[in-house]
Amino acid sequence: MEAEQYDGPSLLIAYAPCISHGIKEGIGKSMASMKQAVDAGYWHLYRYNPQLIKEGKNPFALDSRPPKASFTEFLRSQLRYAVLEAQYPKEAKALFAKAEEDAGRRYQRYREMAEELKELEKKKND
Template sequence: YNGPSIIIAYAHCIAHGINMAESLSHDEMAVRSGAWVLYRFNPDRLKEGKNPLQLDSKKPDIPYSEYAYTETRFRSLLGKDPDRARMLIEAGQKDADHRWFMYSHLADMDYSSMAD
């Protein structure tokens, strides 16, 4: 794309409690759970009648909790306040499901009538 670009990246921090030797597998779990969606947006595709939004992620195939409980911040809350932890994990799952639903529908839109 011949214009300004932005990269929004997922980066864990020390509070996540991730062993840096396992950071790539943790990143993969973030994507597989739907907590982080990989996509590209290129406005130039409109000229070709193509959708400018391309999803690079597949549909989530692991529960959000499987990803979240690999992080210290979620595991420690589970020990201190299990009810609150479960409520937040359920909210995280709903958010991940909603995000996937929204992005997948946007990526499926037909732009063929927009071609130059």
């Protein structure tokens, strides 16, 4: 709705699994896979609405909560990662750990951005 209301171009970036991902439960469970991606911290939900700046509000909103599911188990739920792990277990373990670390770092940075902007907003209103 925010994108439609914005008077100008909007950009939506979404996680959308496809048949090539090899969702083990089947492509019919892609909505569940999207939720798992967010729950595991593989994908983060956030919004940036520049119109809120004019209102003195924080334009950046982080909608994701901290990860509550296993990142590695999410990866294993997709054939593309499971095959990598089966063929190259040592390399996959290192890559999975690095991917989880990177995702955690991104989430932390998004939290910091949301908090920094909230603090600026609060100071401006005080």
